[in-house]
Structures are given as structure tokens and as C-alpha cells.
Amino acid sequence: MRDFHLPGRSQVLALNGMAATSHPIGARVAVDILQAGGNAVDAAIAGAVVLGLCEPQMTGIGGDCFALIKPAGSEDVVAVNGSGRAPAGLSAAALRDQGHAEVPPYSAHAVTVPGAVDAFDRMARDWGRIGLAAILAPAIRYATDGVPVAPRVAADWGEAEGNLTGAARDFYLIGGQAPHVGQVFRHAGQAEVLRRIAAQGRDGFYTGEVAEDMVASLRALGGTHTLDDFAATACDTGAPVSAPYRGIEIVEHPPNGQGAAALLMAGILSHFDIGRMDPFGAERAHLEAEAAKLAYDARNRFIADPAHMTRLDHLLSPATAERLAALIDPTRAMDSPADVSEQVHRETIYITVVDRDRMAVSLIYSVFHSFGSGLASSKFGINFQNRGAGFTLKAGHPNEAAGGMRPMHTIIPGMIRRDGRIEMPFGVMGGAYQAAGHARFVSNLTDFGMHPQAAIDAPRSFPEGGELKLERGYAPSVRQQLAEMGHRVVTPDTPIGGAQTIRLHAAGVLEGASDPRKDGCALGY
Numbered sequence: 259m260r261d262f263h264l265p266g267r268s269q270v271l272a273l274n275g276m277a278a279t280s281h282p283i284g285a286r287v288a289v290d291i292l293q294a295g296g297n298a299v300d301a302a303i304a305g306a307v308v309l310g311l312c313e314p315q316m317t318g319i320g321g322d323c324f325a326l327i328k329p330a331g332s333e334d335v336v337a338v339n340g341s342g343r344a345p346a347g348l349s350a351a352a353l354r355d356q357g358h359a360e361v362p363p364y365s366a367h368a369v370t371v372p373g374a375v376d377a378f379d380r381m382a383r384d385w386g387r388i389g390l391a392a393i394l395a396p397a398i399r400y401a402t403d404g405v406p407v408a409p410r411v412a413a414d415w416g417e418a419e420g421n422l423t424g425a426a427r428d429f430y431l432i433g434g435q436a437p438h439v440g441q442v443f444r445h446a447g448q449a450e451v452l453r454r455i456a457a458q459g460r461d462g463f464y465t466g467e468v469a470e471d472m473v474a475s476l477r478a479l480g481g482t483h484t485l486d487d488f489a490a491t492a493c494d495t496g497a498p499v500s501a502p503y504r505g506i507e508i509v510e511h512p513p514n515g516q517g518a519a520a521l522l523m524a525g526i527l528s529h530f531d532i533g534r535m536d537p538f539g540a541e542r543a544h545l546e547a548e549a550a551k552l553a554y555d556a557r558n559r560f561i562a563d564p565a566h567m568t569r570l571d572h573l574l575s576p577a578t579a580e581r582l583a584a585l586i587d588p589t590r591a592m593d594s595p596a597d598v599s600e601q602v603h604r605e606t607i608y609i610t611v612v613d614r615d616r617m618a619v620s621l622i623y624s625v626f627h628s629f630g631s632g633l634a635s636s637k638f639g640i641n642f643q644n645r646g647a648g649f650t651l652k653a654g655h656p657n658e659a660a661g662g663m664r665p666m667h668t669i670i671p672g673m674i675r676r677d678g679r680i681e682m683p684f685g686v687m688g689g690a691y692q693a694a695g696h697a698r699f700v701s702n703l704t705d706f707g708m709h710p711q712a713a714i715d716a717p718r719s720f721p722e723g724g725e726l727k728l729e730r731g732y733a734p735s736v737r738q739q740l741a742e743m744g745h746r747v748v749t750p751d752t753p754i755g756g757a758q759t760i761r762l763h764a765a766g767v768l769e770g771a772s773d774p775r776k777d778g779c780a781l782g783y
Contacts, residue, residue, distance in 0.1 A: 260712065269711045270770040272782020278758035279305055279609035280687070280776035281312040281408060287396045288611050289781045291388070298611040299327060299385040300393050302619040303378045307397040307452070309607045311445060312405050314430060314629070314641065315414050317607045319451065319463070320472075321625035321643040323374040324511045326498060326671045327385055328680045330615035335673060335680065336385075337511045339494040339664075340377025341645065342370045346661040347482025350651045353659065361647050361659055364421065364632045366481030368644035370665065372463075374623055377493040379460035385617075391456040398456065401449035404442035408777035412439045413752075418628035425475065426632055429639030447639035464488045468638060475635040476642070482661075499574060500675070503528055504704035508696070509673040509680075513564045516557050517670045518573040520696035523553035525579030526586075527697060533705040538717055538732060540739035541588070546701075547721040547745065548592060550694045552582040555595035557693065562657035563664040569656075591744035594724050606669050606692075608685035612760050612768055620671035620683035672696050674703075681762055682710070687776075688755020691720045695755050710759045711771035718754040721745075729753055 260266045270276070275298075277288030288305035296304070302325070310318035323340040353367060361368050382390050407415065415436040422430055429447065437443055454462030462468060469488045476483040500509045501521040508524055510517025526549040535542040556578070560569040572578055585592075606624040624643070631644035648666045649659035657666045668689050674682040686695030695718070702713035717731025726745040728737060737747045756773040758780065763769060770780025 266715065267711055267774055269709060270780040270782055272768045273766060274614045274783050275612060276760050276768040276770045276780060276782035277301060277305055277609065277611045278760055278770045278772045278780035279309065280607055280756055280758065280773070280778035281309055281411070282777065282779050283312050283400070283405060284309040284609060285779055285781040288609065289783055290396070291393070292611070292613055293783060296388045296392070297330070297386060297615065298613040298617040298619045299381050300388050301613065302609050302611040302621045303382060303386070304393045304396055305609045305611070306607065306621055306623045307378070307394060308400055309609065309623070311397060311400050311443065311448070312408070313411050313607055314443070315411070315418050316625070317623045318625055318641045319375055319448065320372045320630065320640045321374050321623060322372065322645055322667065323377050323621060323623040324515055324667070324669055324671055325377070325381065326509065326511060326620040326673050326683065327381070328618040328673070329385065330617040333675070333678060333680055335498050335509055337496050337498045338377055338381060339496070340373045341514060341664050341667055342373035342491055343662050343664050344370050344646055344659060345481065345483040345487040347484070348646070348659055348661045350653070350659040354651055358651060360651055361649050363627060363644050363647035364423070366476045366479040366631070366633065368646035369476055369481060369483070369631050369633065369642040370645040371483070371487050371491050372643060373491060373493060375455060375463045376460045376491045380493050390459060394452050394456040398449050398452045401445045401452060404444040407437045407439055407441050407443055409439050410777045412437065414628060421627065421629050421632040423632050424634070425636045425639065426629065426634035426641060429634050430629060430641065445639060447637070451638050451640065464491050471635045471637040472640055479633060501525060501574060503700055505676070506700070506704060507675040508700055509675055510696070511670050513561050513567055513570060514664045515667045515670045516561055516693045517672070518561060518570060519553045519557035520670060520672070520693040522556055522573050522579055523549050523693060523697040524700060525576060526552060526583045527701060529580060529583035532701055537702065537706045538736070540736045540743070543719045543728070543732070543736065543740060544591065544743055544745070545586065545588065546694065546698060547719065547726055548586040550721055551592060551594050552585060553693065558595070560656065561666045566656045566663065589743060594721055606687040606689065608671070608687050608756070608758055610683040610685060610758055610760050612683070612762060616762060618673070618680055618683045618760070618762065620673055620685055622669040622671045622685050624669045668692055670696065674700065682759055684757065684759035686755050686757040690722060691755045694720055695757065699757060710761055710769060714757045714759070714771050714773050720754055727754060
């Protein structure tokens with residue numbers, strides 16, 4: 259139990275249904291959908307699309323999504339891959355010939371075809387209850403009437419203002435500036451697009467006037483995109499990947515997301531007696547940093563479009579985790595392996611919903627960098643993601659940029675299974691941090707017995723770009739110890755990531771938790 263003398267959050271408890279996400283309007287919309295007769299899939303989509311208006315720097319219909327769905331009455335989990343593909347005309351060789359060492363992140367070359375809308379359409383048809391028109395009605399209303407800008411959103415928006423160029427500045431700035439806290443943001447163009455999707459399904463987005471606007475805008479910016487690229491967009495479904503950790507099973511989305519890296523990092527950590535360590539001490543932070551370096555090096559080498567990946571079994575093998583764990587010096591930091599083409603970012607939303615029938619959804623939805631590519635379509639103002647920046651231009655690499663391929667993604671939804679039963683959908687935002695965040699969240703729960711809100715609240719660290727980023731929640735003595743171990747310790751400008759979760763207690767109670775690093779909350783009824 260938390261100390262009620264100190265600032266903090268209590269867990270949220272309910273019986274019938276619950277949603278947790280990074281903005282209160284998104285959580286409220288999801289719960290409203292549940293109370294109006296929708297199920298967890300309906301509510302998750304509704305909340306996610308609204309978040310594209312509440313947090314447009316983080317996500318939007320010009321982006322991608324991944325989801326894990328546990329249907330009502332089943333403990334099986336379906337993985338939905340709503341990530342889009344590169345246009346057929348994208349060529350790594352052509353970009354290398356132009357002098358690029360990586361995909362230029364704020365260019366049309368980095369814009370992969372948005373996959374989220376197709377995935378939402380498929381999810382609503384196959385697992386939803388009320389249909390897209392009802393699901394999208396709240397987002398259409400908020401796009402038309404507006405959303406007051408929340409504090410964390412305003413801070414992120416102001417920081418990202420310089421990323422916006424051309425038409426994006428017209429649609430995502432107010433009077434040429436990022437909006438301030440409490441200013442109302444509206445998007446009439448997106449309201450119209452959502453009306454068309456509500457009436458026509460995915461074809462209202464991927465064909466016709468909306469697709470023509472996106473293609474013409476991208477081609478004017480130097481892209482190779484065609485109407486055929488958009489019309490061909492189709493999500494995939496399949497089985498998740500999973501691995502044990504301290505008596506539970508971590509369930510992750512398979513590649514092209516980095517869920518396998520989260521499982522590998524957890525596997526490395528399982529070879530150490532973490533539970534005897536100070537949860538906020540230098541020994542644990544060092545061990546996690548070293549495990550992350552090794553797991554992310556493997557991720558960078560092997561994770562790619564599943565059609566081009568051959569080493570998934572290697573990443574998931576317990577023997578691989580054991581060999582990597584043996585490389586860790588408990589007293590000294592290793593050099594960070596070289597990064598591939600991924601640039602630093604933290605722009606993602608996550609939403610989890612559980613309904614009264616105990617369908618559970620874990621959904622993550624993103625435009626990659628803040629406002630993605632910084633580009634938008636000229637007529638409807640659809641902000642384009644820059645997921646193509648997740649490709650590498652290294653010749654022969656499984657994640658080498660190519661037409662029709664999906665890039666390696668950082669976004670990953672997760673779930674926890676215990677004794678054959680799905681106990682907890684969860685997600686940790688924060689760009690590259692997400693795999694490490696999954697491993698740390700699970701370790702907080704299992705190694706230290708933290709309740710979900712405490713596991714989310716706990717301070718975070720992450721090795722990135724040759725530095726060890728420590729949030730201000732770590733003591734000065736811990737920073738000094740880590741520096742003496744050889745880490746270059748820095749305090750990040752903004753907190754590391756965000757997280758949400760819902761625990762399904764066997765007794766029927768739902769327990770929600772949401773990260774204070776964001777503006778959101780968990781709500782139930």
C-alpha cells in the first residue's frame with residue numbers, strides 16, 4: 259500500500275469494465291462505449307482514435323497499430339498486425355546513391371502506408387459488436403467540437419513544433435504556434451475522413467478522394483507512393499510469442515515489432531537474483547542496462563518484416579539468453595553496441611480495455627517520431643507517420659528498406675498469463691524503451707511484489723546513445739555508483755515512457771493503473 263502522506267495514485271477498482279490510457283478523454287470514451295453496449299474491441303478502437311485528437315503528436319490515422327486480443331470465454335490470444343508497408347517504389351539502393359546513410363526521417367521516403375485504419379476495420383468486423391459508425395462517433399464529435407490541450411500534451415507539442423512543415427503547420431498549429439494548456443484543438447478535415455470511414459469502412463480511407471489526397475501530397479513531397487500501395491493495405495493476424503519469467507508467462511506481439519527483444523531481455527534477467535537487490539539501487543539499474551544493451555543488439559541484427567526474418571527461434575531460445583547473461587560483468591559497464599537506423603523518439607499511445615465478459619484488449623498506436631514525418635496531406639490534413647525511419651539502409655540486412663516491406667517497429671502491446679489464464683494486459687510507451695520497459699514492469703511485479711500502480715510509478719532507466727538515462731527518482735548516491743561502474747549517467751529532458759495496465763483478478767475485480775508521467779488515468783464502472 260502506498261504512503262497516503264505522499265503524492266501518488268491509488269489503483270482503480272471496478273467490477274463491470276475498465277479502460278486505461280494516457281489521456282482522460284480517451285479513457286472516458288472507451289468506458290462510455292462499454293456502457294452503451296460495445297465490447298472491449300469497440301471501446302479500444304474508439305478510445306484510440308480519439309487519442310489521435312487528444313495527443314496528435316503521438317498518434318493518428320496516418321499511423322500504425324498492433325493489438326493483442328483475448329476473446330471473451332477464451333484464454334487464447336490473437337495478435338493483430340496493423341503496421342503498413344513501404345510503397346512499392348522505395349529503394350534502399352536509390353537512397354544510398356543519393357548519399358543517405360539512413361532513411362531521412364522527416365521526408366516522404368520515411369512514410370510507410372498507414373496500417374491502423376485497416377486494422378481497426380478488421381478488428382471491428384471480426385471481434386467488435388457495434389460497428390464502425392458507432393465506434394467512430396465520439397472521435398468525429400471531438401474532431402468537430404475540439405479537445406482542450408492537456409499539460410503533458412502541450413509540453414510535447416511545443417517541443418515538436420519545429421518538426422512540422424508545409425501543410426502540417428496549417429493543420430497542427432494554431433496561429434502558427436503550438437497550442438498552450440487549455441487551448442482547444444479542432445480538426446475538421448479529420449472529422450470528414452472519419453465520417454467516410456464510418457460509412458464505407460477501410461475503403462473510405464484507402465480508396466477514393468482521401469487516398470488521392472494522401473498520394474498526391476506524398477508524391478509532391480518526393481515520395482513514390484501510389485493508389486495501388488494504399489488499396490493493397492491489409493492487416494495480418496496470428497499467434498503471439500511468449501516466454502516464462504518467475505512463474506508467469508510474458509505474452510508479446512511477434513515481429514515486426516520488438517516483442518521478441520522484450521522476451522530476450524527478460525530471459526537474460528532471469529539468470530540473476532534480482533529480488534535480493536534494492537529495486538531502485540545501482541546494482542539493479544546496472545544489470546538492466548547491460549541486459550538491454552545485449553537484447554537490443556540482437557534486436558537490431560535480426561528483427562524485421564517476418565517474411566524476411568530467419569532468426570526468431572534464436573532470439574526466443576533460452577540458450578541465447580543464457581549465453582548473453584554470461585557476458586555481463588556485474589561491476590563494470592560494457593560499451594554500447596552500435597545503433598542501427600532508429601532515431602530517438604517517444605511518441606506512442608497505448609490503451610487497454612477489459613469488458614464485463616472479460617474480453618481483454620492490449621492496443622498500441624503510433625506515428626513514430628513526434629508528429630511522425632512532420633508532413634500532412636494538403637486537403638484533409640492527415641499527419642503521416644515516419645515508420646520507414648525504422649528501416650536500415652545497410653545492404654543485405656533483413657531490415658533493409660525495400661518496397662512492400664514492413665519496417666522493424668518499436669511499439670509492442672503485452673499481456674501476462676498466469677497458470678494458463680490471462681491476468682493482465684499491459685503496455686509501456688517510450689519508443690525504443692518499450693522492450694526494456696516491458697521487462698522492468700514484469701520484474702517490478704514478480705521480483706519485488708509491487709502492485710501494478712507502484713510498478714508503473716517506479717523510476718526508470720535506459721541505456722541509449724552511449725548514455726545511461728536515469729529519471730530523477732533515483733538517488734544521487736545511485737548515480738555516483740553507476741558512474742563509478744563506467745556508465746555515462748544523464749538525466750533525460752522528459753520522463754522515460756508511460757504505461758497502463760488492467761489486472762483481471764480471479765475473484766472478478768478489475769484493477770487498473772495508469773502512468774503519472776502522462777495526463778491519463780484508468781476508469782471503470
